[in-house]
Amino acid sequence: MAAFSLHGDLVWTEEIGAFRTLEDGYLIVEDGRIKGISKHRPDMDIIDMAGRLVIPGLSDLHLHAPQYSFAGLYMDEELLEWLDRHTFPEEAKFSSLEYADKAYTLFAEDLLSSATTRFSAFGTIHVDATLLLMRKLEEAGLSGYAGKVNMDRNSPPFLSETEEDSVSGTRRFIDAASSFTLVRPIITPRFIPSCTDGLLERLGVMAAEGGIPVQSHLDENLSEIEWVRSLCPWASSYAAAYDRFGLLGTTPTIMAHSVWLGDDEMDLLRKRGVFVAHSPSSNTNLSSGIAPVRKMLERGINVGLATDVAGGSSLSMLRMICEAVAASKLRWRLIDEEDRPISFPEAFYLASKGGGAFFGRTGSFEPGYDADIVVLDDCGCRTPLRAGLGPAERLELYAYRHPDDPVKAKFVKGRRVL
């Protein structure tokens, strides 16, 4: 892969809370990786994005690809009702490959035009539809994980499997998925209420044996937590239940939400190196609450951000950065004045290098990082009255005012995909 340099106004974070910037600078890419940055024009091919913002690609640690078709609808309901009335019936439609093809084509197109370069996505219980999702994302040039969902209890008959079918389907899914290179399989029990102990145990073994990562939901909603308590009376906590089945950090693991995480659970998540996918927009939309992000960070838990489409209504991780800031302010004001708000540069770090760490070295412009790069055209923000803003202020302005605009250019592992 040829070397090149991207010319523009660079903004990134290396440590949480502080922007690094290089206005009118050059980002040097070689072999799909960041080689370095320079104030001076290097002697190599230049891609000219002068006057535009150049940021690391963002990582969406949790989203439901099949739910994208109703993102922005049915926002007046709480989690369990919303699952029954809208989510499960929609996901059932993905038994048709024809339907899945239409839906996932649109999803991949829109994800491509967003600032996201890495993702960890839920599919549905359907093996072939989820393989199709992987193909669409791979063809779009995006990178990350996608999982066939497991559900063998407490699920509507039209969206349920037997334990046996769930296990054999997951095996077939993992085998077939080995043909992809950018998008890899991830083991995806929906959540404890949807999976029997037997299934969870076998998924844990499968993860460990194949070295396959795991994603699921944790502590999203109070009724859900109560339900888990009654389903797993033997577990000291929701997190401990996953742990019992080897599904909490035996292999790299993402747990979405963690809104109502107890102290013991925080210790366990840190010990197991679990990544929390903080989904502020979804947690508000589904009346779940506000996750203790500051506390998790202070305790050394890995935290990234996530849209959780369609609990979140938008694929924009820039919007999610602003929502993470907003939610943390309300948490500080309304729940715990010791949890000081997450600042804009802190939230940007979580969306880039913080969550990016799940995928390796991505989300920063430090040498050796994957060349995941996004170019934003913020000319529309730059009225005469806003002249003289530095790149970091321009990024804040863009994220608050134009979070849903298509990006101008995008590179994944050094390859231009848009």
Added chain:
Amino acid sequence: MAAFSLHGDLVWTEEIGAFRTLEDGYLIVEDGRIKGISKHRPDMDIIDMAGRLVIPGLSDLHLHAPQYSFAGLYMDEELLEWLDRHTFPEEAKFSSLEYADKAYTLFAEDLLSSATTRFSAFGTIHVDATLLLMRKLEEAGLSGYAGKVNMDRNSPPFLSETEEDSVSGTRRFIDAASSFTLVRPIITPRFIPSCTDGLLERLGVMAAEGGIPVQSHLDENLSEIEWVRSLCPWASSYAAAYDRFGLLGTTPTIMAHSVWLGDDEMDLLRKRGVFVAHSPSSNTNLSSGIAPVRKMLERGINVGLATDVAGGSSLSMLRMICEAVAASKLRWRLIDEEDRPISFPEAFYLASKGGGAFFGRTGSFEPGYDADIVVLDDCGCRTPLRAGLGPAERLELYAYRHPDDPVKAKFVKGRRVL
């Protein structure tokens, strides 16, 4: 003014909480007012917006026009710090008419392309700049109120007046503003901390004598409330302090925020017929809290929605509808389970007919209402998978996913302005 009919998919609310819709219908306008709706093509001039959403114009009950130039910036600060560091220095620039001309031209252009037809805006302390703001808004064809701000204490030297100058300036402002027809003057003490008792008393007299409406801020932030308590030890509450000066409902009055409203204050606001400008986005951005909207509605207080630019980062009232829903869900979950969340149709009512009541009969398609009409092009939302949605669902989808898109057409009092 000629009669005409607007053809499209109509959505509006007459009572709080329930959408009315007429797909492929006709909205009949005569003499600047709604005459009625029809399923059948009337025999008159037709403006064809077939397949588009047609909604009542929205009312933004509280925004700061001079702050629009930094909307979306400096979002990591709380109210009083944010005022000192960014707001006051920016507002001071409006002593220059040249600067004001640039800033207010951009503001009026962007407000015109939003779904807002009515507004109540703060200017700055500068009389001529605020008259210029009125002219820009009048020329854009928009309607509402704008106020020269009063500040004679606790303000930086570069943005302060004497009591005498503040009163004479306000008189000159009100006299000169009589030349406008769509945009009218409103008496605008910034808030209690910025105005001496003497000034507030004279503004109260001026409001009563001239029948001029009043706007100010109330109970936004805990530090601010503490400050008011120390400044007005004789008042039983923040609201009671305004009341003592005849600035709480002697004439039509808007109080922004009311996040931390006490029970006695709720009674007083209801008794005085005050309109509360609920500003959910700003209240989150400035870490103020979440206003008790459900309680206010149950007690019969008039509530409308507001962007509070630049505490809010966007002029979009559609976005504010979604934010009002979102904030109410967190209030229900985190503060008081008796305050059940505000639904999307309820929030839409507040943004249209609810807040519109401050301006007379506007914000609905009932006969006799002012023909304030906005057309939204939601074609971008209508993927093949979302076919079959009714107009109310399409409106929810548009508001959650495209709240900042420019509107397709706009009418104010029957006149097409866009």
